Amino acid sequence: MEAINDEKVRELKLKANEIRKWVIKMVYAAQSGHPGGSLSAADILAVLYFHELHVDPKNPDWPQRDRFVLSKGHASPAYYAALAMRGFFPEEELLKFRKVESFLQGHPSLMVPGVDMCTGSLGQGLSAGIGMALAGKMDSLDYRVYVLLGDGEIEEGNVWEAAMTAATRKLDNLVAIVDRNKIQLDDFTDRMVELDPLEEKWRGFGWRVISINGHDIVQIIRALNEARKTGGRPTVIIAHTVKGKGVSYMENTPVYHGKPPQSEEEYEKALKELEEERRGI
Amino acid sequence: MNWDYESPRKAYGETLVELGRERDDIVVMDADLSTSTKTAMFGTEFPERFFNVGLQEQNMMGIAAGLARCGKTVFASSFAVFATGRAYDQVRQSIAYPRLNVKIVATHGGITVGEDGASHQMIEDIGLMSGLPNMRVIVPVDSNEVRSVIRFVASEDGPFYVRLTRTALPNLTDGDFKFGKGAVMRDGTDMTIIATGIEVGYSLKAAELLKEKGIDMQVVNMSTIKPIDRDIIIKSARDTGLIMTVEDHNIYNGLGSRVAEVLSENYPVRMLRHGMRDIFGRSGRWDTLLSHYEMDEKGIAKVAENFYKEVKS
Ligand SMILES: Cc1ncc(C[n+]2csc(CCOP(=O)(O)OP(=O)(O)O)c2C)c(N)n1
Ligand SMILES: [Mg+2]
Numbered sequence: 001m002e003a004i005n006d007e008k009v010r011e012l013k014l015k016a017n018e019i020r021k022w023v024i025k026m027v028y029a030a031q032s033g034h035p036g037g038s039l040s041a042a043d044i045l046a047v048l049y050f051h052e053l054h055v056d057p058k059n060p061d062w063p064q065r066d067r068f069v070l071s072k073g074h075a076s077p078a079y080y081a082a083l084a085m086r087g088f089f090p091e092e093e094l095l096k097f098r099k100v101e102s103f104l105q106g107h108p109s110l111m112v113p114g115v116d117m118c119t120g121s122l123g124q125g126l127s128a129g130i131g132m133a134l135a136g137k138m139d140s141l142d143y144r145v146y147v148l149l150g151d152g153e154i155e156e157g158n159v160w161e162a163a164m165t166a167a168t169r170k171l172d173n174l175v176a177i178v179d180r181n182k183i184q185l186d187d188f189t190d191r192m193v194e195l196d197p198l199e200e201k202w203r204g205f206g207w208r209v210i211s212i213n214g215h216d217i218v219q220i221i222r223a224l225n226e227a228r229k230t231g232g233r234p235t236v237i238i239a240h241t242v243k244g245k246g247v248s249y250m251e252n253t254p255v256y257h258g259k260p261p262q263s264e265e266e267y268e269k270a271l272k273e274l275e276e277e278r279r280g281i
Numbered sequence: 282m283n284w285d286y287e288s289p290r291k292a293y294g295e296t297l298v299e300l301g302r303e304r305d306d307i308v309v310m311d312a313d314l315s316t317s318t319k320t321a322m323f324g325t326e327f328p329e330r331f332f333n334v335g336l337q338e339q340n341m342m343g344i345a346a347g348l349a350r351c352g353k354t355v356f357a358s359s360f361a362v363f364a365t366g367r368a369y370d371q372v373r374q375s376i377a378y379p380r381l382n383v384k385i386v387a388t389h390g391g392i393t394v395g396e397d398g399a400s401h402q403m404i405e406d407i408g409l410m411s412g413l414p415n416m417r418v419i420v421p422v423d424s425n426e427v428r429s430v431i432r433f434v435a436s437e438d439g440p441f442y443v444r445l446t447r448t449a450l451p452n453l454t455d456g457d458f459k460f461g462k463g464a465v466m467r468d469g470t471d472m473t474i475i476a477t478g479i480e481v482g483y484s485l486k487a488a489e490l491l492k493e494k495g496i497d498m499q500v501v502n503m504s505t506i507k508p509i510d511r512d513i514i515i516k517s518a519r520d521t522g523l524i525m526t527v528e529d530h531n532i533y534n535g536l537g538s539r540v541a542e543v544l545s546e547n548y549p550v551r552m553l554r555h556g557m558r559d560i561f562g563r564s565g566r567w568d569t570l571l572s573h574y575e576m577d578e579k580g581i582a583k584v585a586e587n588f589y590k591e592v593k594s
Pocket of ligand 1: 038040120123150152154181184257313314363
């Protein structure tokens, strides 16, 4: 594990910024896709792919690799950007996202190098993560398994079946991260389903719970470090985030859950704001 | 047949609102897709009779069953893949088996979902729902028909599955829906295309292309998949001797399979099922995908011509 120095933090901030720019470019080129939940997860993905995960872009199927399941599969733009930037496939491919000639499917698919699980139908990824964590223990491999979930997603009953099982099976090699951006598709989460007290729910299901600001690189790194020390319990990181983070007109608005910038002006504005953010890093 | 394009989802939302005004037993449910399925239109006007349960398709179907058991007429909506796939066992055990008054109206059926890709392109729903005893299955051909189908299912007791598409559809009918009846949309003598949903319009256009090649196609719209109209299938087989089915669905367990069953039991003639040939779809614009899988007018015309030549030569 690398020490957290300022240089590393700056590098990761720049990676997150680059992921965000790709998200905007990809959904605009595709005229389709989900920017809101991609932008809220950009910092988490930057830390995972440029600090935490032991993966080998030259050997995506390396059996000892850490596993990552993007259970909130609609955040594929941010995920694919991270994979391309990490070297799993050329960055030029990103602009073909969602086009018929591309392998970059709208939702994560095993067609994409570096993807460990097909996702998109929400609520299923944590189960797959349990399977991977169990297999790691069976085969005495010390890889770790990370699953990123949406806060709307965890309304699915399947998530809580998995939550109980992961605790029962003492899967300390499993980390769930909930992107707590407080918005789902139709509306704000608290206007649809009462999720709070969220931390207590997971604790009640037998998990170690760590709450962080999901846009703070240092807090993300620390939480992932902490998660290694649980001894016999799975860890959930509740990452408090802002949906649409980094693009002012997308922040905290349900409408940009699933639609690209609506005009050339909106597109330029988004990229300009992200470029300004980069200069400040 | 004015071929004006109209959104079937919007027609659904509007009809729900009308029904809500006429009847207070109408209850509408959704699972965090109400802005896409257009049930939100009902929710705005009747918040006390609208239950958007969040990302909980299985729970939604169970709750719908409970509401129906207490006298409500329930419309439950989501994308086709989630309404029928995710919640299949709830639909089977809690709605179909007790024959409760729940109308499952799903949008985004088929590959014409487009960019979201295979995970969201439901090509097995007609099969899943047709396989359930007590379940009746309707695929409206256009938005005018959506309006009459939604009114029809609201007036009939028991469960229905109604499959809508994401994309706008050309209006080919004036909404004179007859449950359990197919309709001849174009007369012809050489071969019959039986199509459903979005593929009816493309089949009609394909028939025009084939006319230029001297092949005279009959086109039948089959809006009701279950119970299927046996008479019209047998009559078309008698009159034209050759049948092709076209659907935005897997060729297994959909319209093609139903037509094959009727023909083989009653009046065997050569037939060809066209649609998704037991493969998952992929991401792309909906119209690009239709041409990619030869399910637009050019694709259908090509497949039909090859089949015709193969059989007649
Ligand atoms: C089982 C299932 N039901 C419905 C959908 C449609 N859908 C896609 S994203 C979404 C909202 C997700 O909200 P959340 O999990 O909070 O994601 P985020 O805010 O991180 O984008 C919905 C309802 C789906 N993909 N899967
Ligand atoms: Mg959310």
